[in-house]
Amino acid sequence: EADIYQTPRYLVIGTGKKITLECSQTMGHDKMYWYQQDPGMELHLIHYSYGVNSTEKGDLSSESTVSRIRTEHFPLTLESARPSHTSQYLCASSRRAVNEQFFGPGTRLTVL
Amino acid sequence: EDQVTQSPEALRLQEGESSSLNCSYTVSGLRGLFWYRQDPGKGPEFLFTLYSAGEEKEKERLKATLTKKESFLHITAPKPEDSATYLCAVQPTGNQFYFGTGTSLTVIP
Numbered sequence: 001e002a003d004i005y006q007t008p009r010y011l012v013i014g015t016g017k018k019i020t021l022e023c024s025q026t027m028g029h030d031k032m033y034w035y036q037q038d039p040g041m042e043l044h045l046i047h048y049s050y051g052v053n054s055t056e057k058g059d060l061s062s063e064s065t066v067s068r069i070r071t072e073h074f075p076l077t078l079e080s081a082r083p084s085h086t087s088q089y090l091c092a093s094s095r096r097a098v099n100e101q102f103f104g105p106g107t108r109l110t111v112l
Numbered sequence: 113e114d115q116v117t118q119s120p121e122a123l124r125l126q127e128g129e130s131s132s133l134n135c136s137y138t139v140s141g142l143r144g145l146f147w148y149r150q151d152p153g154k155g156p157e158f159l160f161t162l163y164s165a166g167e168e169k170e171k172e173r174l175k176a177t178l179t180k181k182e183s184f185l186h187i188t189a190p191k192p193e194d195s196a197t198y199l200c201a202v203q204p205t206g207n208q209f210y211f212g213t214g215t216s217l218t219v220i221p
Binding site for chain 1: 116143144146148153154155156157158161199201203207208209210211212213214
């Protein structure tokens with residue numbers, strides 16, 4: 001079973017708040033990803049990283065930022081949350097040479 | 113444009129009634145095609161990776177196959193615990209992954 005963790009699992013906040021969604025993995029994977037998933041819709045890539053100090057934007061950067069200071073940690077920050085950010089956020093990781101991704105349980109974010 | 117389409121959107125089967133899910137794709141070169149299972153409120157769980165046309169992978173009641181334009185996930189004699197949403201994703205040449213919207217499978221006892 002994959003060891004990738006996300007906190008919090010659920011979050012309800014008001015518009016304009018700054019939030020950070022946490023993601024950690026204990027598998028030593030180089031690659032990490034953030035996706036956004038709405039009900040009945042496909043996963044959209046927000047950000048990805050190929051290693052420490054490496055970050056790239058996906059198709060849906062979603063006015064968010066990420067950092068990769070340690071291999072195991074890949075937090076996602078929303079500087080000013082809006083109702084349009086209400087969604088499920090999924091973190092994933094994979095080994096460099098093998099591309100299947102292992103997903104965390106997700107964070108369900110609601111912005112009022 | 114890279115695109116992934118899954119069909120049907122939803123499928124209801126009686127326990128033991130075999131069927132297949134479809135994933136059609138158009139990509140500029142294929143590095144890999146992936147199948148995932150997702151239960152409500154959880155992250156996707158990896159099932160299979162297929163790399164080239166003609167390749168097949170099996171796991172318990174599931175079998176995935178790949179052609180140059182589509183992949184099938186065959187479910188043989190399904191059980192209620194196989195109920196979930198099954199997602200297909202492709203990785204073209206490049207760094208991104210493209211996911212389909214999934215097939216929601218319900219297996220009725």
